[in-house]
Amino acid sequence: MAFKNPLFTVDSVLFTVHNNTLKVLLVQRAEAPFLGQWALPGGFVDVDQDANTDATAHRKLRDKTGFTPQYLEQLQVISGAQRDPRGYSVTLAYYALVAHQNVSPKIASVALAQWIAVQDLPQYTLAFDHAHIIALAQARLQQKTLYSMIPAFCLPERFTIAQLQQVIETIIEKPIQRKSLMRRLEASDMFAALDEKTSSGGRLAQLYSIKAGADLVNFERNLMAKDE
Amino acid sequence: MAFKNPLFTVDSVLFTVHNNTLKVLLVQRAEAPFLGQWALPGGFVDVDQDANTDATAHRKLRDKTGFTPQYLEQLQVISGAQRDPRGYSVTLAYYALVAHQNVSPKIASVALAQWIAVQDLPQYTLAFDHAHIIALAQARLQQKTLYSMIPAFCLPERFTIAQLQQVIETIIEKPIQRKSLMRRLEASDMFAALDEKTSSGGRLAQLYSIKAGADLVNFERNLMAKDE
DNA sequence: AGAATAGTGTCTGTTAGACATTATTAA
DNA sequence: TTAATAATGTCTAACAGACACTATTCT
Known part of the structure; x- marks a missing residue:
């Protein structure tokens, strides 16, 4: 050759x-x-x-x-x-x-x-x-x-929804709705709610972790379809 | 090294x-x-x-x-x-x-x-x-x-919506709604309706072609989110 | 006229966006 | 009690699915 x-x-x-x-x-x-x-x-x-x-x-x-x-x-x-x-x-x-x-x-x-x-x-x-x-x-x-929860891999083992939201907003450089994130977190079945909460200045926040062996879920729609 | x-x-x-x-x-x-x-x-x-x-x-x-x-x-x-x-x-x-x-x-x-x-x-x-x-x-x-019109690249220069639908259904091995396809074709702005129609057994069908230099558009949602 | 195919109208279903409301905690 | 943050309720918007209906062509 x-x-x-x-x-x-x-x-x-x-x-x-x-x-x-x-x-x-x-x-x-x-x-x-x-x-x-x-x-x-x-x-x-x-x-x-x-x-x-x-x-x-x-x-x-x-x-x-x-x-x-x-x-x-x-x-x-x-x-x-x-x-x-x-x-x-x-x-x-x-x-x-x-x-x-x-x-x-x-x-x-x-x-x-x-x-x-x-x-x-x-x-x-x-x-x-x-x-x-x-x-x-x-x-x-x-x-x-x-269209996925990939930002969860930037977080420590135990994390709150607010932390996940922060990471997502940092990556995409736009705000998202907390409500939309919670719906996706629930629907993805990738995360487990721990028996623990964490203090953050107000009401205690639920801690989550990625389920062992959970695959990265792809959603059928994108967030933030609109340009701003 | x-x-x-x-x-x-x-x-x-x-x-x-x-x-x-x-x-x-x-x-x-x-x-x-x-x-x-x-x-x-x-x-x-x-x-x-x-x-x-x-x-x-x-x-x-x-x-x-x-x-x-x-x-x-x-x-x-x-x-x-x-x-x-x-x-x-x-x-x-x-x-x-x-x-x-x-x-x-x-x-x-x-x-x-x-x-x-x-x-x-x-x-x-x-x-x-x-x-x-x-x-x-x-x-x-x-x-x-x-989430895109990529199947259009399997078609001849001039093609009908029915042809595009056939190609899509062959690729994904599932039927799709013609109406949904037409909406996407319209929204994508990738295609030009030609001044020509073609005979296909019934009413004449509009011919389309990919606009010169058109980029492949990605839609914000998937078709067929459901499993069957 | 009737069959066949093209194209439209429109209602439903799903999920994201917006944002008000309620819940819980610390100071 | 008040401020702060978490979580929920719920209405709207966008767009895909379903499918009935109209339009056009050929025989």
């Missing part, structure tokens, strides 16, 4: 929500090209270690955060001759979600990894076309938030 | 609808492994010819059909050590749509390519995990048919 095999890498856009801000995990590149610049965590498939590319994405994230994300899904492949100075490259991008407090301590200990607010990204120069990949991932996350 | 680069290939699941049957284009493999068996059209990226992997998919389909599909979209990456006897492999699968009469004559002249009804696939032994990839593509096509 006379074909030059293009470079194949796996990169992940790991999101979290903290302080009503959507953040993405970036690492400082330790080698050329783009040495020292911020980039998505990722790298080459290790054919001896990784059962498949999902395993590659998980392994690379674990190396940087010490943790496995609560949600991980393929985004898309980006490819071309110009996007990597080393030559023609093919990158499989994933996007992932994690609760902020799950990884926060670990991150702090790795000086080369850092959460950066998506809204601040214009102030950074990212390696490769990683800014573009993050934009694709954000758009996909926003879209999926309209 | 000490990593063995895995094999990277691009394969496409090209669908069409003919005689109320969903069909997929398969080609007979001309080389080992799986020599002579039916497989998806695809192959290696040619870094000198292909601007990106989309171009690879297009080129491979053009080689087999002489035509460019009306619609082409990434499906997902499938990877692992066991799926190709030559070793660890990574395949980017696309799915694509074309109007049957656009490629039919060309196919006939290429003995190595053939349309096979999806419902007949259990009778065939496909190369690699291509049967699995086709199943993934079919599921995605069905899902997307519920």
Whole structure:
């Protein structure tokens, strides 16, 4: 076979929500090209270690955060001759979600990894076309938030409806009706109401958790069909 | 970098609808492994010819059909050590749509390519995990048919609502309401009513075509939310 | 006229949006 | 008691499903 095999890498856009801000995990590149610049965590498939590319994405994230994300899904492949100075490259991008407090301590200990607010990204120069990949991932996350409970994977194990609402509103950058959220939470059958409530300044709030082994439910309609 | 680069290939699941049957284009493999068996059209990226992997998919389909599909979209990456006897492999699968009469004559002249009804696939032994990839593509096509006009890309340039309805019902394997389809056709603004009608046994039917440069519209709800 | 197919009118069902009302807690 | 937050009740809006009805064409 006379074909030059293009470079194949796996990169992940790991999101979290903290302080009503959507953040993405970036690492400082330790080698050329783009040495020292911020980039998505990722790298080459290790054919001896990784059962498949999902395993590659998980392994690379674990190396940087010490943790496995609560949600991980393929985004898309980006490819071309110009996007990597080393030559023609093919990158499989994933996007992932994690609760902020799950990884926060670990991150702090790795000086080369850092959460950066998506809204601040214009102030950074990212390696490769990683800014573009993050934009694709954000758009996909926003879209999926309209028809699923995917934002629940940004929350700690026990959480309130108000917390879920906050995370959703942070992701889609629009307010939603609490009532609509409660209806969906009920209908999805993904969550269990715990025998516990939590104090929040007024009436105690019911705590929920994701049922063990619950699949992500897709609703038949989107929230917020209207533009504002 | 000490990593063995895995094999990277691009394969496409090209669908069409003919005689109320969903069909997929398969080609007979001309080389080992799986020599002579039916497989998806695809192959290696040619870094000198292909601007990106989309171009690879297009080129491979053009080689087999002489035509460019009306619609082409990434499906997902499938990877692992066991799926190709030559070793660890990574395949980017696309799915694509074309109007049957656009490629039919060309196919006939290429003995190595053939349309096979999806419902007949259990009778065939496909190369690699291509049967699995086709199943993934079919599921995605069905899902997307519920919230977009994607089936329009299986139709000739000028078509009637009845034809569109037939194609949709073939893809999702369920009947839909003609009225609902008309409402969506109107709302989507993707189609132009031509100054022409066509005879079909009764009242003449309005002909439509996809507006030049029209983007595929996504609706806010799915059709057929109910299971039957 | 009658059969066949195209297109419309309109009522129902479901679920999201809006927002008022009630419930519960801490200070 | 008051402020704050949680939860519910309920009306409206949008749009898909159902299906009757009208329109147009051919034989």
